[in-house]
Amino acid sequence: MxxxxxxxxxxxxxxxxxxxxxxxxxxxxxxxxxxxxxxxxxxxxxxxxxxxxxxxxxxxxxxxxGGKCCKSGYPVPVYNFDYNELKKKLNRDDLKKLNKVDNNLHVLPRPCPFQKGWLCGIHGFKPYACLSxxxxxxxxxxxxxxxxxxxxxxxxxxxxxxxxxxxxxxxxxxxxxxxxxxxxxxxxxxxxxxxxxxxxxxx
Ligand code: SF4
Ligand code: SF4
Known part of the structure; x- marks a missing residue:
């Protein structure tokens, strides 16, 4: 590789x-x-x-x-490889919930707008920062x-x-x-x- x-x-x-x-x-x-x-x-x-x-x-x-990690803390980084996946999965309104920092980085605010109860509403394609x-x-x-x-x-x-x-x-x-x-x-x-x-x- x-x-x-x-x-x-x-x-x-x-x-x-x-x-x-x-x-x-x-x-x-x-x-x-x-x-x-x-x-x-x-x-x-x-x-x-x-x-x-x-x-x-x-x-x-x-x-x-109760999903504390999605509720508070610094904004969640969404790198380009995450963003490219999210672009294919989210509708235009949901995509607007991501804030652009520069050409290489978006962020998700916390509390995260995709959290549903304690669960992640975009579990199948959540950003790497959430998986890690x-x-x-x-x-x-x-x-x-x-x-x-x-x-x-x-x-x-x-x-x-x-x-x-x-x-x-x-x-x-x-x-x-x-x-x-x-x-x-x-x-x-x-x-x-x-x-x-x-x-x-x-x-
Ligand atoms: S990973 Fe699970 S236990 Fe840890 S803060 Fe997040 S929701 Fe809570
Ligand atoms: S994308 Fe999902 S796992 Fe990541 S902060 Fe938002 S609700 Fe939590």
């Missing part, structure tokens, strides 16, 4: 919607750069994201929470990324109110401990992903 950010981002989105072959191709690609701490951080982050979106059932947790929450949100993870030197597994910052994220982090923490005992070292992102897949299959 050649380096085409747009293509890779779309493959990540497809992966987080359950198309695992796309997700695995992105891991294959990023593994070439796994000696770079930011790339390794990104790979672990993706494994936590796919655990939350595909493998671990968090629907009840999000219902109990809380394991890649820049304001949540910035300090962790800056501190990460490539040793071990990043200690992702999950907000106290995100009970689904805390559940996912705890489950992966327990898998990581088991793998450390088995391997005598922290698992690579690929090893962690494979163990997650073996234990949880599809939700």
């Amino acid at each position: 050649s380096f085409d950010t747009n293509r890779i981002n779309l493959m990540v989105k497809k992966g987080l919607r359950g198309e695992l072959d796309h997700f695995e191709k992105v891991l294959d690609f990023l593994e070439r750069y796994s000696t770079v701490p930011q790339a390794k951080f990104g790979m672990y982050s993706l494994v936590f994201q796919i655990a939350m979106n595909v493998f671990i059932d968090v629907a009840k947790d999000c219902e109990e929470c 929450f809380p394991f890649a949100t820049e304001d949540e993870q910035e300090t962790i990324i800056n501190r990460y030197n490539g040793d071990g597994i990043p200690d992702f910052n999950v907000p106290d109110y995100c009970i689904a994220g805390i559940k996912v982090k705890n489950i992966l923490g327990s898998i990581i401990e088991d793998l450390k005992n088995r391997l005598g070292r922290p698992p690579s992102p690929r090893e962690l992903y494979q163990e997650l897949k073996a234990r949880y299959g599809r939700k």
Whole structure:
């Protein structure tokens, strides 16, 4: 796979919607750069994201929470690869709910106009920032990324109110401990992903 950010981002989105072959191709690609701490951080982050979106059932947790992540916080970034998908799915009035920042970026205000109760009204084509929450949100993870030197597994910052994220982090923490005992070292992102897949299959 050649380096085409747009293509890779779309493959990540497809992966987080359950198309695992796309997700695995992105891991294959990023593994070439796994000696770079930011790339390794990104790979672990993706494994936590796919655990939350595909493998671990968090629907009840999000219902109990009431959808706090869509109600408040900074505006949600909508990158061009997100916007191009949304343009095909939304009618003109709904598209106007996105605010243009510049030619490369739109944002969704929070509270999000697409939230329906605790659910996302555009679940099948929500922006990447929503799929990756809380394991890649820049304001949540910035300090962790800056501190990460490539040793071990990043200690992702999950907000106290995100009970689904805390559940996912705890489950992966327990898998990581088991793998450390088995391997005598922290698992690579690929090893962690494979163990997650073996234990949880599809939700
Ligand atoms: S992802 Fe976290 S903050 Fe968002 S609805 Fe679920 S539990 Fe709440
Ligand atoms: S697009 Fe969906 S998941 Fe994203 S903030 Fe809006 S309601 Fe929440």
